[in-house]
Amino acid sequence: MTKDKYLNRWLWKWHIIAGLVTMPIMILLTITGVIYLFKENYEKKAFADMQIVAPENTRVSYAEQLKQASKGVSKEITRVTIPQRRTEATEFTSGKRRHKILTYVNPYTAQITGRVIHSDTLMLKIRKLHGELLSGKIGTYVVELVASWFFVLILTGIYVWWPSGKFSLGTFFRIRTQKGKTIFYRDLHSIVSFWLSLFLLIILWGAMPWTDVFGSSYKWVQKQTNSGYPNGWSPKKLQSSQLSGMPKTLDYFVDQAEGLNLKGKVSITLPTSTRGVFTISNRAFYLSDQKQFHFDQYSGKNIKSYDWSNVGFMMDIRQVLMRLHQGEYGLLNWYIVLSVGCLFLFSTIGGLLSYLYRKPAGKWGLPKVPDHFKIDKVVIAIIILMGGIFPLFGGSLLLIWLWDLRNRILQN
Numbered sequence: 490m491t492k493d494k495y496l497n498r499w500l501w502k503w504h505i506i507a508g509l510v511t512m513p514i515m516i517l518l519t520i521t522g523v524i525y526l527f528k529e530n531y532e533k534k535a536f537a538d539m540q541i542v543a544p545e546n547t548r549v550s551y552a553e554q555l556k557q558a559s560k561g562v563s564k565e566i567t568r569v570t571i572p573q574r575r576t577e578a579t580e581f582t583s584g585k586r587r588h589k590i591l592t593y594v595n596p597y598t599a600q601i602t603g604r605v606i607h608s609d610t611l612m613l614k615i616r617k618l619h620g621e622l623l624s625g626k627i628g629t630y631v632v633e634l635v636a637s638w639f640f641v642l643i644l645t646g647i648y649v650w651w652p653s654g655k656f657s658l659g660t661f662f663r664i665r666t667q668k669g670k671t672i673f674y675r676d677l678h679s680i681v682s683f684w685l686s687l688f689l690l691i692i693l694w695g696a697m698p699w700t701d702v703f704g705s706s707y708k709w710v711q712k713q714t715n716s717g718y719p720n721g722w723s724p725k726k727l728q729s730s731q732l733s734g735m736p737k738t739l740d741y742f743v744d745q746a747e748g749l750n751l752k753g754k755v756s757i758t759l760p761t762s763t764r765g766v767f768t769i770s771n772r773a774f775y776l777s778d779q780k781q782f783h784f785d786q787y788s789g790k791n792i793k794s795y796d797w798s799n800v801g802f803m804m805d806i807r808q809v810l811m812r813l814h815q816g817e818y819g820l821l822n823w824y825i826v827l828s829v830g831c832l833f834l835f836s837t838i839g840g841l842l843s844y845l846y847r848k849p850a851g852k853w854g855l856p857k858v859p860d861h862f863k864i865d866k867v868v869i870a871i872i873i874l875m876g877g878i879f880p881l882f883g884g885s886l887l888l889i890w891l892w893d894l895r896n897r898i899l900q901n
Contacts, residue, residue, distance in 0.1 A: 492653045496865065498856040504645040505844060505855055511635045511642070514622070516837060518632065521619035523830040526816050526823060528612045535611075539593040539603030544575040549599040551739045554579050557599045558592040566592070569739065570756045571746060578602050587613060620699060630881065633700040636693055637882035641875065643686050643693075650679040671846040677839035681832055688829045695814025698807045702880045707807070716801030721793045722781055724758060724768040729785040729792075736760075736786040742767045745784065752778045760786050774819075776800075776808055 533540075551569065558581040559566055570580040578593040584607075591605040607613055614623075621628035652660050661683065664676040697703050711717040721727060729736075739757070746755050746769045753773035760766055769782040782794045797805070816823035848854025876883025 492648070492651070493865070495858060495862040496868065497649060497653075499858045499862060499864070500645045501649045501856045502858060504642060504649055507638050507642055507645075508840065509844075511638050512837060512841065514631065514635045515639060516834065517622075518619055518635070519830050519833055519837075521615050523827060525612065525615050525619060526827055526830075528615075531612060532610075536593075536603070536605060539605070540578050540580075541576055542578050542595045542597065542602065545597040548596045551579070551596075551743050553599050554594045554596060555581065555739055557601060558594050560601075561604075562590055562592060564590070565761070566759065567761065568756050568758050569743075570754060571743060572596060573754065626701070629701050633697075633702060634881040634885060636696060636700070637703070637879035638885070639693060640690070640879065641882065643682075643689055646679070646682055647686055650683060671843055674839045674843035674846065678836050678843055679840075681836040681839070685829055685832055685836065688825065689833065691810070692814050692826060692829060695810035695812075698811055703878075706880065707803070711801065711803040711807075714801070714803065716803035718801070718804055719795055719799045721783070722795055722800070724760075724766050724783055727766045727783050727792060728764040729760070729766055729787050734787050737767075737784075737789045741789060742769065742784060745769065745782075745789070749780075749782065751780060766792060776805065 555566060555569065558579075562583045564583040566581045566583045568582040570582070572579055579596045581592040581594065583590050583592070587608055589607045591607070593602045593604070594600065595602050617623055620632060622631060624631070661680065664680055665672050698707055708717075739759070742757050746757060749769065751769075751771040751773070752775075753771045755769065755771045758768040758770065765786065767784045767786050769784070771779055773779050777797050780794065780796045783792045784790065785792055812818055813822060814826070816826040844854070872886065873883075876886055
């Protein structure tokens, strides 16, 4: 590939500028992301006294366990997670999202073994630091802006580093150690980053559905194309058929859940009103194994049921990428995300050191681009496209252009 030398310089210039600006936050996001990978391991040990019980011959009814779990919580319990093993406590959930409280009950004695207030957990604080820099909405916008620019950093980095003209296969592997510190750190940064680039792009895409602006746009398109969850997937709009009589007990629906032979963690969502429904669902390793069943709370009849084939392709892609981002597809996925995070830190440090060794003292050391250079229309089209896909990136580009235009007007 023969490259335009001025375009190469221009892209290199912006690669350096964007890298220097986003580097502190990207390092923070990488470190917190790596720590969050250990969430399951950490919480298994931290909450072991609550979650693990000594098995006995007989269990107390789930209705009695629910009654005991409801004591001492201000918000109504909405979900029960059925123990998968005889040594597990029953988990009862009250509240939503970050404000949820998990109450663990010994299924053999109905005694509360402990409570986890989600907002007080260490891993939620790590996640909030990772996703919003502990700064609420402003922090989420900053993280999204940095993530959007990072796509640009990866793509421009590949172009700038890619050899021009003839090159050997060793170019993609060889880190030169005898050419001085500048070359050594440049090779360390560029070659390691090149091999990480595909993984980084996948991991970044997995994070974007959580963002505010891009995530909202994605959900809007998903809604317009009817490619998310089917209308009846959520129990909110479903109703039981009658208003009189006694509803079926929680134990009845636990028996129903066990008869369904669902894979993974099985939960029962309780009705929130006299017309509400019981919902049995599971969270399985493979999305294709996930199912949803809604039952009339009085007759016990199945009102509606869904499996993952009923879910639209945009939600399917979203869930796959989000799970890949968190290393949830087995040990291989987990180790890949961990390795990419650690290697990215080494690569970033290598890039910074290469820049510091190369730049002249007291100057920024940015590649010079002649005033007569004009950006190719194809490049402009790609930039506009990326600005449309990532609105915060597009907005930041507009601000940069306006600032540059202001400076040119003042100079004239």
